[in-house]
Amino acid sequence: MRPFFFTLVASISYGLLTAAEPLLSPYSLHEKRTSIPAGWSRSRRHEATSILPLRFALKQSNIEDIGSYLYDISHPNSPNYGNHWSAGEVASKFAPGDESVSAVRDWLVGSGIEAERIRVSPTKGWIQLNATVEEAEQLLRTEYHVYSHQTGQDHIACDAYHLPAHVQPHVDFVLPSVHFDAKLSRRSGVEGSAREVGQPGYGITPKTTGRVSTEVTELEQCDEYITPICLRTLYSLEYVPLATEKNSFAVVEYTPQAYLQSDLQLFAQNYSQDLIGKEPYMVSIDGGYAQTEYQGFDYNGESDLDLQYGMTLVTGKQQVTLYQAGDMVEGASFNNFLDAIDGSYCTFEGGDDYSQDSEYPDTEPGGYLGPQACGTVTPAYVISTSYGYDEADLTPFYAERQCAEYAKLGLMGITILYSSGDDGVAGNDDYCLNPNGTQTADGKIFNPSFPGTCPYVTSVGATQVNPNSTVFEPESACEQVIYSGGGFSNYFAMPEYQKEAVDYYLTTYPPQYPADIWNSTGMSRGFPDIAANGANYVVAIDGEFELVYGTSCSSPVSGAIFTMINDARLAVGKSPIGFINPTIYSSEFAGLFNDITTGTNPGCGTAGYNTAPGWDPVTGLGTPNFAKLVEKWLTLP
Template sequence: MANMRSLISFIVLSLGLLAAAESPISPYNLHEKRTHIPAEWSLQRRHEPTSVLPLRFALTQSNMDNLEELLMDVSHPKSSNYGNHWTPGQVLKTFAPSEETISAVRNWILENGFEEERVKVASNKGWIEVDATTEEAERLLQTEYNLYTHSTGKNHVACNAYHLPYHIQPHVDFVTPTVHFDAKITRRSDEPARSIGQPIFGSSPKTTGAVDDAVLISPTDVSTCDEYITPACLRALYSFNYTPVATSKNSYGIVEYTPEAYLQTDINLFAMNFSEGLYGKAPYMVSIDGGYAQTEYQNFSYNGESDLDLQYGMDLVTPAQQVTLYQVGDMVEGASFNNFLDALDGSYCTFEGGDDYTQDSKYPDTAPGGYDGPEACGTATPTYVISTSYAYDEADLTPFYSARQCAEYAKLGLMGVTILYSSGDYGVAGNGGLCLNPNGTQTLDGTMFNPTFPGTCPYITSVGATQVNPGSTVYEPEGACEQVIYSGGGFSNYFAMPSYQKEAVDYYLANYYPDYPATMWNSTGISRAYPDIAANGANYVVAIDGAFELVYGTSCSSPVSGAIFTMINDARLAAGKSSIGFINPTIYSTDFSGLFNDITMGDNPGCGTNGYNATPGWDPVTGLGTLNFDKLVAQWLTLP
């Protein structure tokens, strides 16, 4: 995975987010190190030397150096292979670890005294597993393991750093359990404990409360869109009036994580006011790892996200088009993004290409009330477009973990899938308004900009937020969202700038260079910039728990954009063409220049600053701008 390492190393080090590596312990080199104990964790004691640790070695995948090139080959509009997407079998064959890698790591473990029957190679050769005592693991990895306790009472075993022999390092991405800590534990007092790997809900929507029924407007009225966003407002803003004709070939995927769940009664209430054809219509639900539309817990925190996503997603693609709901995780263990990816790609499953038990949920879940069935592994078919409105902060995860997951999004792109993630709701700050400190910690009074993930992964499309400015109409330019939330955006500390956005970002930096010291943001000019596009994220009228509320967030922007791209796919599929797949090389290309509604007003404050400015062309607030369906679908239909 050498190219993914090149995406992260020099950028992370340039901001001092990782400590400098000390002199190697011959013949070992430092492989990973963390600089601090995460918030709410405390050191208890050394781990018992006879306790057993499930050591897992994530093997370096083949052809990672060519990943971007391979993806561009099927995604760039000038490529002769545009739209010739891969099969899952091609993906598995191309990226499986080499026999050399497997042999090198396996032989090294055997040479260190482990019996052959203890050293197992996963069926798709992505991982090597060995259950070792703490004493054995410490000797093998040249480290010391400690026991830590979280404020919730959960225990975790980790080390401060670990080492690998020089000749083994090129063959191993990372080892677990080691330096990786839980992303964050979020739990409401009336809710079952969440998994250690559950995505943070900092990107989930915000509300200003109920909308008086007396002010509710007609389903076709666009005169008050600066106060109340409805589907009619969005259709007017984005020239989006389209009736699908290839519905049997298409579906739109929306991802939710239990206990977040929609209520059918809310869809029906929304339908009665804004979308008559939706009444009684439900999404096609794919349950992953015990996910279900729970009704035990009901309030905005539980229902706001799912109700928003489905009401607007289902309306905008029209009731004729099926929407697929990927409901992920049970009520006890929860789930992470990797658990979802497992279900889409059987080669990515636990111990078979991707999971880290310090980050991701484990199934079967043996806890009372947990899902005790087998882990979802290749059980779900990916739709052509998948929207997710959840996010971590980049700093929540280690660079190696993030890089491995990011590569999986590239593989989905190779298979013709468009992956959208909301960019965050706190401007240049991370979830909850947290900012970075020089030692890598995240606090409200931090001064360093804190990017989100997967928004910074170069192989997904990140979606920021706009607004109809107060007193303006849908026929006037929007501005960056500055009501309740601020559009997440900025520059990655982990990933290098992909080739497809270099010209656009270089122009921004040459003409609108941010007036902040290099200690606050990644000013190298060679890092992945986000978001890529934007859509309205303010004043959405959503039916939640039997009443209408005003909702805000990039959680609104991503599902709306996904609906539009789903209908662009419809037009291409009807014409006998492929899905649009990974769209970033296309939308940044000169062929698509001027096809977006450029946003030039507003900024995205955070970390004690005004953040970045929306400017002509691409900017780290609203990306390339908002979608113009008529222009975009016409241009996409000219491609093979």
């Protein structure tokens, strides 16, 4: 099942150019959209003299092999395990070749475009041309129309476009063209974009049942109140870091989400004495700062949670970095953050999407007037993000471009963790898909999250200590307030590293649902990869303690555990663990996670998927056992 609305075609002949035109190869269909997104309607042909900023995203060299390169340095049986690449090596390997630039430029010039009008980006990632609509239509053998949305917003697009056969291998896609680029969230016409990620109530956000009204006696009450001692006991995390100067751990927050130092200190006084007087090292990205203008759970709950537990579990000896992205006016998207930690990404495959990603300087009143952050931040070895979209919020091209960046970070030895979602098989806010690709509250089709479905990140689901149970008994999938996000991607193919595990699940415990409500092909990426507790966290928020739920809890906790594994390796002169998925799915690591075999993840009017022995699309491989994992990882090169 592919619920998105356009397809890539590269082999349908369009015909020869006329004899009066430059001698070029036959044109072929490059992309075609199969339908108009819900809420939009075609209103008129675009004016022939209007200017279009045409952008040709050039094919990246070797990008089709990026998964193989990453697998080679990430699988425990590979002789190259742990031989991570430098940022320069990554940029060089995937930069488009001179032949791609020449092919597109020569075609444009040969078609009558003056050479001085053609601009090539410094990294050769894209070619830009300001063309009239008439010129663009002739170049691409298409017609441009103005589309109107029911909200009153207009968009320029075509139904299909063509490229010369000799140019096609050098071009990923052209903008503007068939893409609507998720300019609207497609949720009953409500406006939104990728940069809405930090706004209260948008995307994956923690939930609360309110104030903790009793004194917590810790270990004996972990079925009702999760505190650091519960997590250390659940996951065998008894470890004092030794290589803190060499190690690094970061959490990412998106303005206006912000932590309060007073909350961190309140938590420290009760549960983490070695954090008294400590604060995270904050790195501002595109004007991000720990704002205090707006307070309350919706503004402070996420960041307070992430830092209080992430910092506590790595102890006060390990500096934790806070990447705070976006100003109060524009905010930021995941792409804006990725630009900052990898400068080559700023123009990768055509650069950021102006309709989705924030642009800086921000000239609006109160906006950040500095330059856009590109390669200004050194990435930490482990990066945890407790935010996320639905796959269907974004076009496949947008998601695939970002997914490739996570692979590049993995090549550099960085572990990327994302929450898998809090609504089971449904998308954020319990929205599910309809056959036309839209998302509504009454949709019936399972709605996977992103970036958790990207095969180059580690997706983290949620578990719980069962009521009236102890931390010494098995956990189950989280079924209190939230449900662990999980399922199968509609955009990404199944990676080789998880094929055996996912095939076993689908063969032995096949989901009993009609094939038209979930991706039943058996060939798509399954998620999550792992899980950690996501229920009943005691968190200091706005001067009092509240109970918090969500995979927002699970990701920073897992990040802290992997940071301590990195510490043990760095202390003996070994490399960080980097991209962990090929390792944790390997037979060498079988049984090193606490297998979760009870619970489901309801959504879309169903009970969701079932947990099962081994991997399942609710809790992945299970929860981490630090003692077993660190022992095994220390045996690797």
